[in-house]
Amino acid sequence: MIGALPVLILIFIFQSKTIFATTGIKSKSMSINKHSNILQNANRKTIRYFIKYLPLLIVSLLSILFYQNLSSQNNSQYGKLTPKNHQLSVLVGANQGFVKDANFSALNYSENGLLYALKYVKHKSNRKSFFQIDIDYSDSDLTTITSEHFTSLSTLANVEISYLRKLKQPKNEQLTFYLGGQYFFSLQILDWLNFEAFSFTAVNGIGLKGHVHYNINKKSMINSSLFIPLIQNLSRPPYNGIDEFILKNEDNSAAIIFAGEIATINKYLGFDWSVNYSYSLFNHFNIITSYTLRYKKLPKVNKMIHLQNQITVGLTYKF
């Protein structure tokens, strides 16, 4: 199951590499907007690429999970009920937010776009812990009140892997609390006119996650999570937005994304809060709706503030 994750990360990194490479960050050309027509193509390509590989990823995940499920059934006593410990959700929705990145622009931006997400949850059969993977991706327009000409693109990707253990059961048996840790990788690329202006924030670290689950009735439940990053590798453009390292590694986005420095809350503040509602349609399927609030702030040189509201709906397959 986890083996599928690097595939998606590699797909994304490869795609990021394509973006950097085809757009030419390091161009010192005097010709203005020389490749501006590539801008739209590059981002359409990003979406097409993701959508192209999304079904493949889902089919791969489902195949692995079905195989695991069949194996476990074969190994168990025939006829004994197997609890549905796995949940795989596919979600689509909207990403809306606000961005100010001093490295990118002195102006304030609004952010609006589509969001695609995958979620996998594996509960222990005794419900004392669960393992979760969340992946989301969005392409959004950044707009200013100043000029439509300054409309830019924000490409975002998050990969989160968490493991949480159940806390002491409260008197209310419908309510369950979990606490644990989460690894996360988050990448945002801001791009105006084919990298005539650009910025990025790549974060790769661990933090603390709390989760509360409430069974409303037999068919529906609601849960909420709060994640606070604690220590991470933070990669940002240098003081002047560009330097020899970026110029030299234009064709190697991974080198740029994973360079950086260790940052704790003195350099990187943030939280992700989400609330999910799930309703059981059939034995194997739930519909799910989710709201996530993400907040990031870099208070040091080249300050950055980013707030996102993400609303998604989707389908969960339980097995």
Next chain:
Amino acid sequence: MSCKKIVLGEDEIDSPENNFELLWNDLDQHYSLFEVRNINWDSLYTVYKPRVSNQASSEPLWLIFTELLEHLDDSHTSINTENDETFFISGYAKNNQSKKEYSKNLITDSYLESRTEIETEDNLSYGKIKNKDIGYIYFGASDGSNPAIIDEILENLKTHKAIIFDIRQNTGGDDYYAARIAGAFADKEKVIYSAQTRNGPKHSDFDEKTFHSTKKEGPEQFLKPVILITDRRTISAGEVFSLHMKAFDHVVQIGDTTAGDFSAVSNRNFLPNGWSYKYSVQKLLLPNGKSLDGIGHSPDIYIKNNESDINTGTDKVLEKAFAYLFEEFGID
């Protein structure tokens, strides 16, 4: 108060005074060549800020901005109005004039037996000079997908006794691309310059030097006589290419002095009135610590066309290259 304001704070005010302050302060904090070009940026503030009035329409402000930036005499510093309808490039008048002093069509029609355009690259072509045992390469932009294509070009030209490498009107691009092209002519490995990027609020704040050297590239190098032809609009990565080529013993530069703009360029920066601008963020120094920014490469043999030469079908610079190859090496 809107949610956006609560989260991000107030947006920048669109007033002439604030636009001036944003531009002046941004360059003050990030522009890399104040010391190299001997610019007193503070004194320019005292000259131009009093001329800015919040009642002013956009035309006077545009004039103030362009006059202010012209002091930098740096064609990597430019400003655009909204939608890029109008733009101004600092110190560009001479560069612009040189456009009329060069004609690619004239060379193709009058001086070459044929010209082969390399479609994968931005402006790279080659051919043979009519009735002479001399190859010709035109390198008009340091950008493309495959700089190693130069090895194939040289495979076609290597039997000639000399090559004229024409980089007039090379408006720049990628320094590493330029270095790879030059590597096909390298006769030695030698440190030729260092690059430093400004990294702090003081005009003297720069990161560590990154040293750049010539390097032999490709299966073999062309080591017969090479004439490098330059003009005033040989800029940026075109000039970095010249830094490499001029380090080689078999290369002679003929033509006009280059623009003298070597630095990498910043992101485009945005103003609340819809205008945008960019500027130099690096300084490149020769091994002796001197900078060619604002100076350019002086040719070994100075000659330039004027507009009437081109109009009458003569490229004096190219013909000077022929004469030099004949006089010095007997190549014809």
